[in-house]
Amino acid sequence: xxxxxxxxxxxxxxxxNDTDFSIYNxxxxxxxxxxNPQKRAGIRIGDYVIDLSALAYAGLLDTLAFDIxxxxxxxxxxxxxxxxxxxxxxxxxxxELLLLGNEELKNQADKILIPTKEATMHLPVRIGxxxxxxxxxxxATNVGKMFRDxxxxxxxxxxxxxxxxxGRASSIVVxxxxxxxxxxQIKPADQNMPLFKPSQMLDFELEMAFIIGKSTPLGQxxxxxxxxxxxxxxxLFNDWSARDIQSWEYVPLGPFLGKNFASSISPWIxxxxxxxxxxxxxxxxxxxxxxxxxxxxQKNYDIHLEVAIQAQNSQEKIVCQSNFRYLYWxxxxxxxxHTVNGCNVNVGDICASGTISGKEKESFGSMLELTWRGANPxxxxxxxxxxxxxxxxxxxxRGYAQKDHIRVGFGEVSGQVLPATEYVGLPx
Amino acid sequence: xxxxxxxxxxxxxxxxNDTDFSIYNxxxxxxxxxxNPQKRAGIRIGDYVIDLSALAYAGLLDTLAFDIxxxxxxxxxxxxxxxxxxxxxxxxxxxELLLLGNEELKNQADKILIPTKEATMHLPVRIGxxxxxxxxxxxATNVGKMFRDxxxxxxxxxxxxxxxxxGRASSIVVxxxxxxxxxxQIKPADQNMPLFKPSQMLDFELEMAFIIGKSTPLGQxxxxxxxxxxxxxxxLFNDWSARDIQSWEYVPLGPFLGKNFASSISPWIxxxxxxxxxxxxxxxxxxxxxxxxxxxxQKNYDIHLEVAIQAQNSQEKIVCQSNFRYLYWxxxxxxxxHTVNGCNVNVGDICASGTISGKEKESFGSMLELTWRGANPxxxxxxxxxxxxxxxxxxxxRGYAQKDHIRVGFGEVSGQVLPATEYVGLPx
Numbered sequence: 001x002x003x004x005x006x007x008x009x010x011x012x013x014x015x016x017n018d019t020d021f022s023i024y025n026x027x028x029x030x031x032x033x034x035x036n037p038q039k040r041a042g043i044r045i046g047d048y049v050i051d052l053s054a055l056a057y058a059g060l061l062d063t064l065a066f067d068i069x070x071x072x073x074x075x076x077x078x079x080x081x082x083x084x085x086x087x088x089x090x091x092x093x094x095x096e097l098l099l100l101g102n103e104e105l106k107n108q109a110d111k112i113l114i115p116t117k118e119a120t121m122h123l124p125v126r127i128g129x130x131x132x133x134x135x136x137x138x139x140a141t142n143v144g145k146m147f148r149d150x151x152x153x154x155x156x157x158x159x160x161x162x163x164x165x166x167g168r169a170s171s172i173v174v175x176x177x178x179x180x181x182x183x184x185q186i187k188p189a190d191q192n193m194p195l196f197k198p199s200q201m202l203d204f205e206l207e208m209a210f211i212i213g214k215s216t217p218l219g220q221x222x223x224x225x226x227x228x229x230x231x232x233x234x235x236l237f238n239d240w241s242a243r244d245i246q247s248w249e250y251v252p253l254g255p256f257l258g259k260n261f262a263s264s265i266s267p268w269i270x271x272x273x274x275x276x277x278x279x280x281x282x283x284x285x286x287x288x289x290x291x292x293x294x295x296x297x298q299k300n301y302d303i304h305l306e307v308a309i310q311a312q313n314s315q316e317k318i319v320c321q322s323n324f325r326y327l328y329w330x331x332x333x334x335x336x337x338h339t340v341n342g343c344n345v346n347v348g349d350i351c352a353s354g355t356i357s358g359k360e361k362e363s364f365g366s367m368l369e370l371t372w373r374g375a376n377p378x379x380x381x382x383x384x385x386x387x388x389x390x391x392x393x394x395x396x397x398r399g400y401a402q403k404d405h406i407r408v409g410f411g412e413v414s415g416q417v418l419p420a421t422e423y424v425g426l427p428x
Numbered sequence: 429x430x431x432x433x434x435x436x437x438x439x440x441x442x443x444x445n446d447t448d449f450s451i452y453n454x455x456x457x458x459x460x461x462x463x464n465p466q467k468r469a470g471i472r473i474g475d476y477v478i479d480l481s482a483l484a485y486a487g488l489l490d491t492l493a494f495d496i497x498x499x500x501x502x503x504x505x506x507x508x509x510x511x512x513x514x515x516x517x518x519x520x521x522x523x524e525l526l527l528l529g530n531e532e533l534k535n536q537a538d539k540i541l542i543p544t545k546e547a548t549m550h551l552p553v554r555i556g557x558x559x560x561x562x563x564x565x566x567x568a569t570n571v572g573k574m575f576r577d578x579x580x581x582x583x584x585x586x587x588x589x590x591x592x593x594x595g596r597a598s599s600i601v602v603x604x605x606x607x608x609x610x611x612x613q614i615k616p617a618d619q620n621m622p623l624f625k626p627s628q629m630l631d632f633e634l635e636m637a638f639i640i641g642k643s644t645p646l647g648q649x650x651x652x653x654x655x656x657x658x659x660x661x662x663x664l665f666n667d668w669s670a671r672d673i674q675s676w677e678y679v680p681l682g683p684f685l686g687k688n689f690a691s692s693i694s695p696w697i698x699x700x701x702x703x704x705x706x707x708x709x710x711x712x713x714x715x716x717x718x719x720x721x722x723x724x725x726q727k728n729y730d731i732h733l734e735v736a737i738q739a740q741n742s743q744e745k746i747v748c749q750s751n752f753r754y755l756y757w758x759x760x761x762x763x764x765x766h767t768v769n770g771c772n773v774n775v776g777d778i779c780a781s782g783t784i785s786g787k788e789k790e791s792f793g794s795m796l797e798l799t800w801r802g803a804n805p806x807x808x809x810x811x812x813x814x815x816x817x818x819x820x821x822x823x824x825x826r827g828y829a830q831k832d833h834i835r836v837g838f839g840e841v842s843g844q845v846l847p848a849t850e851y852v853g854l855p856x
Binding site for chain 2: 128129132134148155156157160161163164165166167168169170171173179180182183184185187193194196218219242245248249250251252253254255256257260261262287290291292337338340341342343344345346349421423
C-alpha cells in the first residue's frame, strides 16, 4: 500500500475538500441503490459509493484471489473473515484505481460509482454479540455522583478493570432509523409503587464501537498486544438510554429495558488501519493495572466527536464536543479483559466504548450529564429547552480525525425519537 | 394430531418404558452421525434419532408442503421460522408413522432411524440473543441474604418486574462440551487490590430456557396472552458461574466475565405444546403486578429437575431436586416484559429462567446456596467434599414431566470442568 503519510494522495474523482471520506479512509458499508435495492458491499469515497460487486465484475479486481461473492452478501461478515491480508490488498488496489493518472475505473465509473444520494445504507454486519463498556472515567464519575455517592463516585472496581456488560444485538439499527419512545416501569422517588408509562428521561449516549474482525474459539485469550489483529474497524454508536426505566430496573443485574429498545450505529466501518496517523498516548492509569491489562505503545486515538440535537422544523444545536482519546481504558485492554476468561468472539461482534465524556462540561456525552439530571436545561434554537429528549428530536453524532492533510471521518449516526405508541394489548 | 391424553399411544418401535423421549415428546435437535457427520435436523424417539432429511427423501413427508432443505441446515432456525402450523403437521405425521400398525417408516427404518449412540449432538439453534432472567424468589432471596442485606434480601424492584439481563450468546455450548476453569480478577475481602487467578468459586446454576419461535420487528410488544405463540420449546440450561469473579465485577452493570466463559444447554428442544398436560397454577403474586404483566390461566409447568455432580472416576451424587413450577415469574410474563419497550426478538433467541430454587434446602439450584457460600460442604461418594466445583467434576442436570402414562423429558445437560489453562501471553 502507498505510504499515506509521505505526501498528499490525489484522486481523479471530484470529492469535497473537507470530506470525511477521503482517499485515506475508504470505509466499508452495505448499501442498496435506487435502481438495484439488493443489499451489497460498498466502499465510500467522497459522495460516492464504490459498488464492489460491480467493480469485481468489471474485471478491475482480477489480480486479487478471493471469491467475489463476499461482496454480494447482505452483511460484511464473510468479507471480514477473509482476513487483514486480503483487506490490505483490496484497499491498495482501490487506492491505485482512484489515484490521479489511473484510468481503469475512470473509464467505467458510470456503473461502479453510485452517488450517495441514490444509495440506502443498511446495517454493515450481522452482529453476533454486542458488549458495552463503561470506559470513560469522567462519565462513570458523573453518573456515580448523581445516582450513588458523590464522595465515592467511582466504584472500587472501576480502575482495576474495564467494566462492561452484554447488550442487545437485535435492536442495533443503522443511522437514520427512527424509533418510538419506550414504555416501561418507572418508580418516582416519592411513591411506593412503580408506574407504567412512556419514558420521561430519554437520553443519548455518545460512544464509539469496534467491530470484531477475527473469530476465536472458546477458551482462547487475546492479549493486549494481539488485540489490534482482532479489530476490523470502528463506527459511531448512540446507546439510547431511558434513564427512568434504567434506574428502577438495573440493580443488581444491570441495564436491560432501559437500553435494549434501540442502539444506533453509523453505516460506514472505518478500518482500524486508517486511524494509524491519529494514535495518541492513553491517560496514565493509576493504580497500576494487573499484568494482563498492561500494554505498550499508543493505543488511544485522537478522534473529534460531537453531538447535535435537532428539534422538528428547527436548526441543529451542537450540545457536546468530545474526543475518543479521553477513554481511560483502550480497545486493546477492553478486548484482553473480555477474553481473559476464555470468552470467545466472532466476526461482526460489536464492542462499544461507553459514553465518552471529557473533563469540561461541554464534553459530557449524554443529556444526563449535560443537564445534570435536568437541573440545567439546554436552550434550543427554537426557544424551547431540553432536560431530556423530546418527541421528534433527532440526535446526530459526528466524528473525524484530522492531521495535516489527512482527514478520516465517520460521517454521522442519526436517529429520530417518535412519540410513544398507544399502549394496546393489555389483558382484560 | 391425535388427542394425546385420551389413551396411551403405542409405537411399533422398541423404546424403553421410562424414556424421556416418548411418543408424546418428539423433541428437535441437530445431529451428525458416525457415517455422515453433516449437521442436520432430527427428532428423538426412545434411543433413536429420526433423520428428518432421510425421512423426507424417502418420500414419507410428501403430504407436507414446505421446502425440506430446512432439515439440511446446521441449525433449526429456518425450520422453526416455518411456524407452529407446519410444526404441528410434521409432528402429527411423525406420530402417525410411529404408531403401532403403521408400516411406512417401519419398512425403511434402517436408513432413517439412527441409534443415539451413533449420533453426535450439536447446538440446535443459531442463537441471536441470550437473555437470563432471575425469576425464582427463593434464589433471589438466598443470594440477597448472602451478598447484600439479610433483612432486606429481595430488592425493591424484584416483585414488580421479572429482573433480567443480557448474557453472552457466543459461549453457549451444547451438552457434553468441557471447558477450562476461567481466570479472572478476584478481590479477597481482606485485601485492597484484586488478584489475577483461576476462579476458586466455580458454580453451576440450574435453569431452564425457552427458544423464541417467531420473530418480531423492532417496536412490537408481545402480550402475556400472545406469548406462547412466540415460544418454540424448552431446554435445560446450566448457567455456569464464577462467583468470585462475578462478585468483584458486577456492580453497577451486572455479571460479565463471571458468566460468559460458558453456558450449557441440553441438545433436544422440547416443543412447548408437549408440555400441555403439565400446566399448573403459578405462585400467587403479591403485590399485584402492573396490568401488562397480568395473565390468565395456568402458565407454570410441573417439571421435575435434578442436578448431579460426578467427580472423576467416581459415582454421581444428586445434590439438588427442584421443579420448574417454583418460578415466581412465568415465561409469558418474562416475554411480555422483555418486549414491552419495543425490544425485538428473533427465532433462535434464548431466554433462560434464572436459577430455579425451591423452599427446601435440597431444592436450591446452585452450590452457592446448597453449601451456603461454602459454610456447609457437600460430602461426595469418594470421601471428598465440595464447597464449589473441583477440576474434572462433571455436572449433570436432568428434567422430566410425568402425568399418568405420559412422560416428557429433557434428557440431560452435562459439562465437565477442566483445569485452568496455564496463563500465557502476558505482555513483558
